Amino acid sequence: MRMRAPLAVLGLLLMAMAVDVWAATTQVRSVRLWRAPDNTRLVFDLSGPVQHSVFTLTSPDRLVIDINGATLASPLNVATANTPITSVRSAQRTPTDLRVVVDLKKAVTPKSFTLAPNQQYGNRLVVDLFDNPADANPPPSLPETSVATAPSVPISPSKPDVKLTPVPSGKRDIVVVVDAGHGGEDPGASGGRGQQEKNVVLSIAKELQRQINAERGYRAELTRTGDYFIPLRKRTEIARAKGADLFVSIHADAAPSTAAFGASVFALSDRGATSETARWLADSENRSDLIGGAGAVSLDDKDRMLAGVLLDLSMTASLSSSLNVGQKVLSNIGRVTPLHKSRVEQAGFMVLKSPDIPSILVETGFISNANEANKLTTSSHQQALARSITAGVKQFFQQNPPQGTYIAWLRDNGKLAQGPRTHTVRSGETLAMLAARYDMSVATLRSANALKSDELRVGQDLRIPSAEVATQE
Ligand SMILES: [Zn+2]
DSSP, X not given: OOOOHHHHHHHHHHHHHHHHHHOSSEEEEEEEEEEOSSEEEEEEEESSOOEEEEEEETTTTEEEEEEETEEESSOOOOOOTTSSEEEEEEEEXXXXXXXXXXXXSSOEEEEEEEEOOOSSOOSEEEEEEEEOHHHHSSOOOOOGGGGTTSOOOOSSOOOOGGGGOEEGGGEXXXXXXXXXXXXXXXXXXXXXXXXXXXXXXXXXXXXHHHHHHTSTTEEEEESOSSSOOOOHHHXXXXXXXXXXXXXXXXXXXXXXXXXXXXXXXXXXXXXXXXXXXXXHHHTHHHHTTOTTOOSSSOOXXXXXXXXXXXXXXXXXXXXXXXXXXXXXXXXXXXXXXXXXXXXXXXXXXXXXXXXXSOEEEEEEEXXXXXXXXXXXXXXXXXXXXXXXXXXHHHHHHHHSOOTTBHHHHHHHTTOSOOOOEEEEOOTTOOHHHHHHHTTSOHXXXXXXXXXXXXXXXXXXXXXXXXXXXXXXX
16 A cells, blocks of 8 residues: 555655656645634645735735646635635636635635645645634524534644643643533523523533632633524534533433423433544545644544544543543432433434543433422522532543643642542443553452452442552552
8 A cells, every 4th residue: 555665755756857847837726625613724735836925805805815836727616605705716817827816705814824745635725714803703693504514623633722721830721611502593492481491501501610610620611601502513613622621511301291300411322423433534534634733633644444443442432431421420410409310321412422522411400390490590509510510520530630631640649639439330341441441450450349250240339449559559
């Protein structure tokens, strides 16, 4: 599949010479487009390097891209739905100078740069059209149907600068993105007295954010801060853009039977995970072109098979973390409100489908049940729910702190008060799996429980030794 190095170099040399001899100009072969939350990216695929300049014109708003030493290989075709672009035109100013004009619905701030070839793509000219801040707020109320066509941000989570906000000792905060379900023209479920899910869950989400922010080493961000709708896929994109270590979506249930009651916690179903992995892979053409991607899952310069394996591993790891944090949140919620199901349920909810971010969905109760609807609209109950979710989240991260965080630093320096914990064995779990989850050796786990064999039975309670003991091995 791969040419031996000397041959490859020779090949490139010959190609370079051929280009030099047969074509004085670089060809612009195609243009690709992505719409991100606050910008639109145009990528021109080129047959070689170019010089270029970019400037804007007003009345009407246009962006002009002059590409010197270039001609157009074929007409530029690009879908501009959901972008500030109305059309992309081009003209040859001189036999070797190409001008591309981007017609705009509103003014943008352009930024452009060129990229050298990599294993997947040749020379490229990248032009980013940043929305002007005045246009960015308030967030648009988009119909749900636009989700399917809205291009997504690339897979590689380009951890944003905000995540590096230092806490004392230069360790970053753990970022929890809290998502209040529904909003705007989508009220969600409703109660008998007109209570609306979108309002209840926003109150709980804001309280949860307040409580998490009060914890040192943690920072919470909201996907929506008011009464407007955000497409489901976009909620996961926001989580990625904010550098989420965990995504928590808050909802309230409704059921045909007004008697139904209780809270539940969901993680993504295995089936949902599998199909989502397939979807991301199918879309890897779009997603792998991330510029300078250095995130946890970069599909750039990996071949397709390897990309699939990496993505699958990431999805599996996230799912296992989601189930873990979900169970902790669920048992804490069980202390403040009845549970609808005593285990984390799994479903193919769209908002849970980030391959690289552990994600849970909390149904805080049934708004269709008069008693629970009353409780859900009470601020004392909202605070209690938020407290229980915060407790579960903290328990999870004390055991699984992401690298480079203040909490990881605390743990690594023996400063986390960790009493002995217990784990109730669930179907399919093995000793090796649990040892890995709790970050200790199988031998430690075995000896802490005086196990004679590695056989576990469902429902068995295991003692999980504290981290300090585990590291003394
Ligand atoms: Zn809902």
